[in-house]
Amino acid sequence: MKVFPTMPGKDIFLKSLCQFAIQSGADSANIIEVKDIEFTDMPLDCPHDERSFYYPQVIYKNDPIKDILKTYQFAVVFTIDKQQDLKKVYEVTSKVEAHCFYNNYHLAVGLAAGNCRKVFCSSKDNCQAMTQGKGCAFPMMARPSIEACNIDFDTLTYQSNISHYNKNEHFLGMVFVN
Numbered sequence: 001m002k003v004f005p006t007m008p009g010k011d012i013f014l015k016s017l018c019q020f021a022i023q024s025g026a027d028s029a030n031i032i033e034v035k036d037i038e039f040t041d042m043p044l045d046c047p048h049d050e051r052s053f054y055y056p057q058v059i060y061k062n063d064p065i066k067d068i069l070k071t072y073q074f075a076v077v078f079t080i081d082k083q084q085d086l087k088k089v090y091e092v093t094s095k096v097e098a099h100c101f102y103n104n105y106h107l108a109v110g111l112a113a114g115n116c117r118k119v120f121c122s123s124k125d126n127c128q129a130m131t132q133g134k135g136c137a138f139p140m141m142a143r144p145s146i147e148a149c150n151i152d153f154d155t156l157t158y159q160s161n162i163s164h165y166n167k168n169e170h171f172l173g174m175v176f177v178n
Contacts, residue, residue: 014074017076017177018078020095021078021092021095024092025080030078031074031160032156036159037075038152038155039066040150044056051117051127052127053130053136054116055116058144058148065150068109069109071178076096077157077160079162079164079165079170079171079173080170081171087120089112089113090143093112093174096173096175100177105177110173111149111173112146113145113147114147115145119142120141146174156174157172
């Protein structure tokens with residue numbers, strides 16, 4: 001007889017995921033329904049020498065990122081005070097994503113803030129992942145940013161009920177969960 005672990009109810013897991021994000025270093029965290037996320041068509045401005053695989057825009061040849069993200073049901077949105085290093089957003093995102101994986105939510109997808117190249121590869125001449133035949137130098141930590149996926153920040157913060165969010169004082173991160 002095989003015994004498999006049972007998954008907690010999704011509602012319970014999502015609430016615990018918010019607590020886990022806070023324990024991992026986020027200031028606050030809330031759940032939103034992905035179907036309510038609004039996308040913008042505003043391109044980001046980024047100097048050519050600062051571009052990375054994930055910034056200023058996430059482009060997958062076969063599937064637009066918007067279509068991929070809309071297949072999810074829920075997302076955990078969290079804030080981190082800008083007094084902390086931007087790298088903290090990437091750390092919390094990867095921890096929450098891993099927590100989902102180890103709790104049988106294997107397809108979780110995390111988004112961080114800003115350009116991962118500035119965080120991990122600022123001393124390199126270019127983004128290694130943009131070199132044909134090479135992969136990302138930090139695949140376990142680098143993530144696309146919310147803004148590179150064209151998610152509307154104002155709507156996102158309103159939907160996630162993060163009343164204290166101020167774009168000059170906080171970073172946002174999020175993890176999509178099915």
